[in-house]
Amino acid sequence: MGSLSIWHWVIxxxxxxxxxxxxxxxxxxGxxxxxxxxxxxGLADDEDQDKPAASGSTExxxxxxxxxxxxKSAEAEKKPV
Known part of the structure; x- marks a missing residue:
């Protein structure tokens, strides 16, 4: 009852x-x-895009x-009074 034998896999x-x-x-x-x-x-493209942005900007x-x-309140907070 445990594992399947080779004949089970062949069938x-x-x-x-x-x-x-x-x-x-x-x-x-395929x-x-x-x-x-x-x-x-896609992963390689993401890594390539992240590297120049991180090294190019020091701010x-x-x-x-x-x-x-x-x-609107968040917009008002940004504007100097």
Missing amino acids: VLVVVLLLFGRGKISDLM DVAKGIKSFKK TAEPRPLPHQAT
Whole structure:
């Protein structure tokens, strides 16, 4: 009742191949590989964009309120009197 034997896995593999076929499985794995490559490229692009902004500016920027948090009173506080 514990783990599955090799024969269980062979039967599962045969059933999966019969249901999906070789073509669909290889297409699916290709799509997974493309998704992983795209994810890694996106992470690399984010790191490249963050580096110049951090090293180029030595001043600290004032935090901006989010659009849904901006109110007229917050705008009035910023204006010198």
